[in-house]
Amino acid sequence: MYTIHPEGYQQVPEARMRMAELSRRTGVPVPTIKYYLREGLLLPGERTSPNQAFYDESHIRRLRMIRALAEVGxxxxxxxxxxxxxVDSPEEPFEVLGAVQHSIEPPTGNREGVHWEAATRRVSQLLADHGWRANVHSPPAQTLIAALxxxxxxxxxDLADLIERYAPHVEKIAEEDVKRVARGRGIEDTVEGVVIGTVLGETMLGALRRLAHQHATANALGVSADYEDRKRSGSGRE
Incomplete structure (x- = not known):
């Protein structure tokens, strides 16, 4: 960490804190921090005695990432x-993306039968039609095949047919994601952006889609704009 000094930039030691302060600044309870330490999710602090350690800004950043992945993601x-x-691996962002996708994709269950074969052909054709540099064996492709x-x-x-309609819109979303992650940042921030953007971006996109579903359904059914407010207040009951 550097700070401006009359004689130029000088390096100053990073702020250190006890676990109680780390807990206060992150909102993570002390027992939870200790659990993350035991599980190896959080690096140990700088030991000053057998029962005392100091932590720094890197621990705050790490805890916030853990909370984002676990609680929001x-x-x-x-x-x-x-x-x-x-994230901790020395690999390039593209390799990290593959590792993250492999980690977060749900199990796909039975991978055989006529429906699986038909879905595999359809996803393969979709990838070819759009020129996407991916294959049907990648984790997200396997998830898509399982859904189809x-x-x-x-x-x-009728619902399966939506993938062809979704694809061009999702491609634009992905392009925007990559622009935000890659612009003017170092490798560490880029890797972190790939991870957080993949996990929390999925959460944001799903939530936006559900909100849009509520709006579109209300319009289709002629539900009034204040329906949710009246329902919460109980005035919507007969």
């Missing part, structure tokens, strides 16, 4: 560990 601790391992296979099995081809 909804990842279980085991997945958070996998994602943080990817389930829709085919349920007889909801």
């Amino acid at each position: 909804g990842l279980p601790i085991a997945k958070v560990r996998d994602v943080l391992d990817a 296979a389930s829709l085919h099995e349920l007889g909801r081809d």
